[in-house]
Amino acid sequence: MSHLLLLDAAATAARLPYPALVREIASVLGDPGVRVPARLVQPLPGGGSLFVMPAHDARVAITKLITFTPGNAKAGRPTIQGDVVVFDVETGERRLVLDGPTVTARRTAAVSLLAAQRLAPNSAGPLLIVGAGTQGRSHLEAFAECLGIREVLIHSRSGASANALADLARRFGLRARVVGDPDAALAECPLVVTCTPANAVVLKALPRDDAFLAAVGAFTPAMVELGPALCRHCDLAGRIVVDTRDAEHEAGDLMQAGLDVAGYPALADVLATPDAAPRGPVLFKSCGWAGWDLAAARAALLN
Known part of the structure; x- marks a missing residue:
């Protein structure tokens, strides 16, 4: 069984250098095995939203689960919070849990x-x-x-x-x-x-x-x-x-x-x-x- 790594914001950023991210983004766009269902956006009381965003290729499956709370900006709290869970397609095991706001910022x-x-x-x-x-x-x-x-x-x-x-x-x-x-x-x-x-x-x-x-x-x-x-x-x-x-x-x-x-x-x-x-x-x-x-x-x- 592989060891699950739960990465904080700094550790997530360290694994996502921009040149590597750009290469993988281009690779995903050219990969016929990539599947990306429509994301679920569930409105929450108070003006926030819950996002559930799955995707997979032949080897890796992910789900990003984050909240977007615009009102947090005025209170000095993060507007985006949550995680990206990374699974191995063959075994179904969780491989990584990445910091959701860091992934969102760097991949965008x-x-x-x-x-x-x-x-x-x-x-x-x-x-x-x-x-x-x-x-x-x-x-x-x-x-x-x-x-x-x-x-x-x-x-x-x-x-x-x-x-x-x-x-x-x-x-x-x-x-x-x-x-x-x-x-x-x-x-x-x-x-x-x-x-x-x-x-x-x-x-x-x-x-x-x-x-x-x-x-x-x-x-x-x-x-x-x-x-x-x-x-x-x-x-x-x-x-x-x-x-x-x-x-x-x-x-x-x-x-x-x-x-x-x-x-x-x-x-x-x-x-x-x-x-x-x-x-x-x-x-x-x-x-x-x-x-x-x-x-x-x-x-x-x-x-």
Whole structure:
């Protein structure tokens, strides 16, 4: 019988380096044995939600069981809590229990990173991060490590959080500054990540022609970070790519802009049929998928 490893946040992060995560995400998208049922999202009293997200390939089965409690942000508590349980398909044994928030943060940033590597017209930066929570930190880490950016601009409703993330960026050797107007910052940033609670529009201005925007905060039809005009501009003047086909009923930014989400390619399509460098701004809409958690489990088993 194999020994079950119960990993805390630090141990989980140590098993999920970004280059390995990117490789496994691409591998999962090309693996015909991967199966990902629709996730269960159960509303809870008080405005939270319980997520049950299973997936498997020929060797590994996982279930992510997490709660999402938006109200925790005001109280200084984590908004995402839970675990990812990893099973051996052949024996049915549990192999790992990974920290759910750490998996969510790192695999989401790795998906954005993979999309930027394949789609960004200009990956040199500066990078604009809107939202300075856990996802802001993970995207900063991933883009700094693997895209080689040298400068980051940060906006957050919380000045303390923005300054803390800027301090972290400086410890990474980056130039960093906090900005009060993210719309104005779009003019100087070809790389943009929005990772807010997605309860209101945070970007309305039109991006640069060589911009890559990863919008990761909104994952239900009611959630939104990007203004409708921005989304429609990317549709007309550039390109929109979604993370998976599930975005057809989850991408609140695009749905509220009146766009036909079903008509956009998914990341798997981009990897399978790479084409010439995109012209105009690229909007990558990420909603989340248990396949990304399966990729994280595969990476964790290798490290």
